[in-house]
Amino acid sequence: MNARRPSTGAVVKGAILAALLVVAFVCPYVLGSYYVSLLSIALIAAILASSINVLAGNAGLVSLGHAGIAAASGYGLAWAYRQGWELWAQLGMAALLTAVASVLYGLISMRTRGISFLMVTLAAGMVVYGMAYRWSSVTGGTNGLPGIRRPEGIAEYWQFYFLVLVAFCFVTLALIVVGRSSFGLTLRGIRDSETRMVSLGYNVPLYKFGAMLVSGAVAGVAGVLAVWHSEFISPVVAGFQESAISMIMVALGGIGTVLGPLVGAVLVTGFQHVLSSVFERWSTLLGLIFILSVIFAPQGIVGGVADLMRRIRRRGAPPRREQLDAEFRA
Amino acid sequence: MSSVSAVSSSPVPAGDEETALVLDGVTRRFGGLMALSGVSVVLPRGGRLAVIGPNGAGKTTLFRLISGEMRASDGTIRLFGEDVSRVSERVRARRGVSRTFQVSNLFADLSVLDNVRIAAQAGTGRPRRFWWPVRERDDFTVKARTMLERVGLGRRGADRVADLSHGEQRQLEIAIALVVEPRLLLLDEPAAGLSAAERKVLRGLLEELPDGLSMLLIEHDMSLALELVDHVLCLDNGVPLAYGTPDEIRANPAVQAVYLGRRD
Numbered sequence A: 001m002n003a004r005r006p007s008t009g010a011v012v013k014g015a016i017l018a019a020l021l022v023v024a025f026v027c028p029y030v031l032g033s034y035y036v037s038l039l040s041i042a043l044i045a046a047i048l049a050s051s052i053n054v055l056a057g058n059a060g061l062v063s064l065g066h067a068g069i070a071a072a073s074g075y076g077l078a079w080a081y082r083q084g085w086e087l088w089a090q091l092g093m094a095a096l097l098t099a100v101a102s103v104l105y106g107l108i109s110m111r112t113r114g115i116s117f118l119m120v121t122l123a124a125g126m127v128v129y130g131m132a133y134r135w136s137s138v139t140g141g142t143n144g145l146p147g148i149r150r151p152e153g154i155a156e157y158w159q160f161y162f163l164v165l166v167a168f169c170f171v172t173l174a175l176i177v178v179g180r181s182s183f184g185l186t187l188r189g190i191r192d193s194e195t196r197m198v199s200l201g202y203n204v205p206l207y208k209f210g211a212m213l214v215s216g217a218v219a220g221v222a223g224v225l226a227v228w229h230s231e232f233i234s235p236v237v238a239g240f241q242e243s244a245i246s247m248i249m250v251a252l253g254g255i256g257t258v259l260g261p262l263v264g265a266v267l268v269t270g271f272q273h274v275l276s277s278v279f280e281r282w283s284t285l286l287g288l289i290f291i292l293s294v295i296f297a298p299q300g301i302v303g304g305v306a307d308l309m310r311r312i313r314r315r316g317a318p319p320r321r322e323q324l325d326a327e328f329r330a
Numbered sequence B: 001m002s003s004v005s006a007v008s009s010s011p012v013p014a015g016d017e018e019t020a021l022v023l024d025g026v027t028r029r030f031g032g033l034m035a036l037s038g039v040s041v042v043l044p045r046g047g048r049l050a051v052i053g054p055n056g057a058g059k060t061t062l063f064r065l066i067s068g069e070m071r072a073s074d075g076t077i078r079l080f081g082e083d084v085s086r087v088s089e090r091v092r093a094r095r096g097v098s099r100t101f102q103v104s105n106l107f108a109d110l111s112v113l114d115n116v117r118i119a120a121q122a123g124t125g126r127p128r129r130f131w132w133p134v135r136e137r138d139d140f141t142v143k144a145r146t147m148l149e150r151v152g153l154g155r156r157g158a159d160r161v162a163d164l165s166h167g168e169q170r171q172l173e174i175a176i177a178l179v180v181e182p183r184l185l186l187l188d189e190p191a192a193g194l195s196a197a198e199r200k201v202l203r204g205l206l207e208e209l210p211d212g213l214s215m216l217l218i219e220h221d222m223s224l225a226l227e228l229v230d231h232v233l234c235l236d237n238g239v240p241l242a243y244g245t246p247d248e249i250r251a252n253p254a255v256q257a258v259y260l261g262r263r264d
């Protein structure tokens, strides 16, 4: 609470983040290209998971259709690339389609909550999937759009890895700012009591719409990076399974936590690549693990660990309401 | 205050800026059930009106109609001279209506301070610079802290709502409603479940409300309610049974029979 004297929790968190960053930076120098690519995939998945987390963690809105927004962005980039457009125009097209998709997602979901929000986003994802599949003159249908080369400077696997790492850090920082802003507080108010927020004069649908735009922008970043990674896009990336796995990553890692999406994405991606070679029904196993985690660690891994640390610290030094209060006033 | 009228057959005046609230023949049906029928009241600016009546009389329904949470089946509602019968709850809040809930309606996973802070930033209109971090020294926080002190929760800011006692949650409920600096305050059984000591704090708080603030108070504790208001409306089964000053209501045999008498 006091700018000059950060709490132990903040110090521990900062140390963990710094250590992670060092490890992430060193990885390409010690790991082979296969594992570095795998890390890129995990980080891109973590960005998409973060876009879901900003809605789920703050506003309490669980989306099952965010892969659709990422796919819209990816198709925008891929289509523009194949038209022979410049890089900035490709990115502009990706941004435009991201904005269009986010606005549409936002408009149809801004008056819903809970299960109905989940159903509406799921349906929106299906629509994007259907369009990618059917509108083959533009999207290439089932064959997709192949041969999307990465621009110079990020063509090498390790160069691309660093781009993804920077993007992930930037997105994470931006979402921390959103979470701490008065906008973030407003979203958490909506999560806890929509009726009270309306009674206080808040325009609840407008805030939900705004949250969807923020979230959609992040999903759009993941969409572009995903196309650059695989140099290819097909309807699969818009599918229900992509959205659902992203949501599972968030829940597994810890809804509403800063590092949850990363932890969930690394675990699930690692799992997918290790097990899918030896075990065909890996997705069944993933489902089982997810169910177990919901039962035994409902706040997710990061949430559970944070809770544990808090409890250990409390035992060492009994709190401190007065102290907390004094800090507020200082 | 002589302009106050209710349960009368004379036409209800439309009111102006100086009239906080005008209800004209307000009626609400739930299917076949008449929850409220033909309620007419004029509340001048700064007026304090208690709404009493047995359970199920329609008191909370009346609040929900005034706040705009639901629409009246019939009749008109005016706030500060403006017909708001078709105006949304959100816009009525912006016009200065603030209410507490009979069953506490708090932000369960936010800190006590954030519960009030979120209300404080609503009360100033659109939260400016909404992407700025919530800080310890900004206007909203200072306002929220002052309000917490006033309701006796000054030391509980960092706590979670779940850690508050029932009485403290009721105080927080009032803090949220008051920090928006309303023009019309609707209090739905604020003293229910409070200890004698907590009631005293509540009474002190309500006695200190600014003069220009208009208030409707639903309260079963007669000794508390009748001391805080200048007029009383008694409902029974959705029908206005009596209207008058606290003394008149105490002396009213119909009220005694239907309401006061039952308590003994």
Ligand SMILES: Nc1ncnc2c1ncn2[C@@H]1O[C@H](COP(=O)(O)OP(=O)(O)O)[C@@H](O)[C@H]1O
Pocket: B030, B033, B035, B053, B054, B055, B056, B057, B058, B059, B060, B061, B062
């Ligand atoms: N949403 C609703 N649907 C159906 N009936 C309702 C609803 N709200 C209230 N009622 C009925 O309207 C009557 C008045 O309720 P209420 O205004 O809550 O009474 P009070 O606050 O005076 O105890 C009761 O009979 C109640 O059952």
Ligand SMILES: [Mg+2]
Pocket: B059, B060, B061, B102
């Ligand atoms: Mg009631």
